[in-house]
Amino acid sequence: MPHEDDTCFEIHDSRFRHLIVPSAKLEELYSGCRWAEGPVWFSDHNYLIFSDIPNQRMLRYTPDAGISVFREPSNFINGNTRDRSGRLISCQHGNRQVVRTEIDGTITVLADRYQGKRLNSPNDVVVKSDGSIWFTDPTYGILSDYEGYRTEPDLPTRNVYRLDPESGDLRAVVEDFQQPNGLAFSPDERLLYIADSAYSHDESAPRHIRVFDVVDGQRLENGCIFCTIDKGLPDGFRLDLQGNVWTSAGDGVHCFAPDGTLLGKILVPQTVANLTFGGPRKNRLFITATQSLYAIYTLATGAQYP
Numbered sequence: 001m002p003h004e005d006d007t008c009f010e011i012h013d014s015r016f017r018h019l020i021v022p023s024a025k026l027e028e029l030y031s032g033c034r035w036a037e038g039p040v041w042f043s044d045h046n047y048l049i050f051s052d053i054p055n056q057r058m059l060r061y062t063p064d065a066g067i068s069v070f071r072e073p074s075n076f077i078n079g080n081t082r083d084r085s086g087r088l089i090s091c092q093h094g095n096r097q098v099v100r101t102e103i104d105g106t107i108t109v110l111a112d113r114y115q116g117k118r119l120n121s122p123n124d125v126v127v128k129s130d131g132s133i134w135f136t137d138p139t140y141g142i143l144s145d146y147e148g149y150r151t152e153p154d155l156p157t158r159n160v161y162r163l164d165p166e167s168g169d170l171r172a173v174v175e176d177f178q179q180p181n182g183l184a185f186s187p188d189e190r191l192l193y194i195a196d197s198a199y200s201h202d203e204s205a206p207r208h209i210r211v212f213d214v215v216d217g218q219r220l221e222n223g224c225i226f227c228t229i230d231k232g233l234p235d236g237f238r239l240d241l242q243g244n245v246w247t248s249a250g251d252g253v254h255c256f257a258p259d260g261t262l263l264g265k266i267l268v269p270q271t272v273a274n275l276t277f278g279g280p281r282k283n284r285l286f287i288t289a290t291q292s293l294y295a296i297y298t299l300a301t302g303a304q305y306p
């Protein structure tokens with residue numbers, strides 16, 4: 001039901017009231033993207049980097065200075081994260097690869113093939129505390145010339161991968177998705193959540209997030225559906241320190257408790273693609289939604305690195 005103060009919040013469970021600031025307003029920080037995605041907060045520099053995929057650029061938002069261009073052209077970069085050394089890890093649609101931006105600005109290709117075949121279009125990525133890189137590889141970036149270069153896939157669209165950046169070992173850890181999308185670890189890294197969001201007019205197409213046990217830091221077992229989105233599809237998402245899942249959806253951001261209960265929503269006027277916690281106290285939720293970058297303060301603290 002809507003929040004009684006007629007704000008942008010919908011309260012579905014009383015626990016959500018302990019995660020939001022009732023008086024907080026949704027702020028539109030920038031508009032002018034074609035499809036905003038991949039937000040990642042740089043706590044050591046006090047800025048946010050995010051992707052504008054069709055415009056082939058990455059933008060930087062600094063609280064005191066606003067928007068500037070971080071990289072152009074970007075080769076249709078989509079999802080971004082950072083490793084434990086603070087380096088930027090990105091999923092590139094254009095070259096169909098996962099890349100790392102080194103401290104000196106040079107770019108290292110981490111993965112572009114699996115079993116001798118080109119990756120489809122790496123979409124989203126997370127880094128575990130042991131340095132391993134986990135990413136999804138659907139076909140969204142090769143379905144048209146809008147977010148990449150149209151071509152036929154060389155690999156199944158069903159795979160999620162784990163990469164050891166030291167040895168270069170790349171393995172499929174899950175092979176039964178329709179179109180894997182966003183992913184994130186629980187704060188203790190014992191669980192990995194992965195969105196399955198095949199865009200289709202078929203009502204039976206998945207629009208849920210699955211959760212897996214992480215075994216020995218290398219394998220995924222006991223997968224099951226964690227939650228289903230009631231408006232639109234899940235794309236990118238993040239967790240807070242309490243293990244709540246904050247996910248993108250068609251009508252805004254949906255927040256789910258660790259038990260899978262929908263706690264509430266932050267209503268956003270555009271379709272949300274991704275989000276991340278940032279700011280000095282990691283309590284400001286940055287939201288990339290179609291053409292715009294939004295932000296809202298919360299009572300939750302994001303579980304993210306570094």
